[in-house]
Amino acid sequence: MRTIAFVTQKGGSGKSTLATSLAVAAMQAGERVYMLDMDPQRSLMNWAEMRGEEEPSVQAVTAGRLASTLAAIEESGFTLAIIDTPGVDGPAAIAAMRLADLNIIPARPNAFDLWASETTRKLLRQHRADYVFVLNQCPPAQQSARVQQGAEALEALGGLITPLILTRVDFQEAARAGVGVTEWHPSGAAAEEMRAMWSSIKRRLARRAQKAPMRKAA
Ligand SMILES: Nc1ncnc2c1ncn2[C@@H]1O[C@H](COP(=O)(O)OP(=O)(O)OP(=O)(O)O)[C@@H](O)[C@H]1O
Numbered sequence: 691m692r693t694i695a696f697v698t699q700k701g702g703s704g705k706s707t708l709a710t711s712l713a714v715a716a717m718q719a720g721e722r723v724y725m726l727d728m729d730p731q732r733s734l735m736n737w738a739e740m741r742g743e744e745e746p747s748v749q750a751v752t753a754g755r756l757a758s759t760l761a762a763i764e765e766s767g768f769t770l771a772i773i774d775t776p777g778v779d780g781p782a783a784i785a786a787m788r789l790a791d792l793n794i795i796p797a798r799p800n801a802f803d804l805w806a807s808e809t810t811r812k813l814l815r816q817h818r819a820d821y822v823f824v825l826n827q828c829p830p831a832q833q834s835a836r837v838q839q840g841a842e843a844l845e846a847l848g849g850l851i852t853p854l855i856l857t858r859v860d861f862q863e864a865a866r867a868g869v870g871v872t873e874w875h876p877s878g879a880a881a882e883e884m885r886a887m888w889s890s891i892k893r894r895l896a897r898r899a900q901k902a903p904m905r906k907a908a
């Protein structure tokens with residue numbers, strides 16, 4: 691099983707939105723997905739309640755129980771765990787960072803998100819955790835110079851996964867309906883972005899597995 695965590699103390703950057711739509715895209719690509727909600731705001735739990743489906747499985751978990759919960763999930767045959775964390779660099783985020791094979795930092799293409807990611811990055815480095823950025827809520831093409839600068843800055847800070855995710859109503863409507871964008875509007879651009887994002891993450895996880903053995907949930 692591979693584990694990915696959405697982390698960053700910057701609130702509103704898109705952790706929960708991307709976690710839910712990515713989970714559905716990965717599920718449609720054949721993964722058995724289990725989602726763990728570590729945020730007291732319970733975004734994933736609310737989404738799952740609205741969804742009313744068995745898959746993906748969603749459960750709330752505390753920092754102290756994360757390792758044993760991941761071990762149990764793996765034992766049950768799930769192939770992918772996706773962790774959503776609160777927008778603070780506290781015990782939940784740290785536990786997720788330490789146990790995830792890959793941490794994803796969503797950032798909007800503005801200076802505030804980039805500055806705010808600095809403390810999260812410091813923690814990730816301290817815990818020797820692997821991480822990548824994803825640029826989210828990008829404005830449409832006419833403002834692409836700013837997005838381009840954001841992308842270059844993030845690449846310099848440690849790696850950026852493709853594609854850039856644009857601001858699209860599909861993300862908001864899908865979340866409200868308890869579905870992923872690939873279910874809400876399968877032929878839409880947001881759905882295409884999520885399928886491409888899952889492909890990038892999968893490639894990245896595979897590359898990582900070649901370099902280092904799987905991190906054990908212990
Ligand atoms: N690509 C996108 N297009 C349009 N709206 C988006 C996109 N990504 C996120 N949003 C919107 O931005 C807001 C914040 O997103 P979200 O709740 O996922 O952020 P978060 O990082 O989980 O925040 P918190 O730290 O508070 O948990 C939501 O209203 C969501 O609908």
Ligand SMILES: [Mg+2]
Nearest residue numbers: 705706729733
């Ligand atoms: Mg959230």
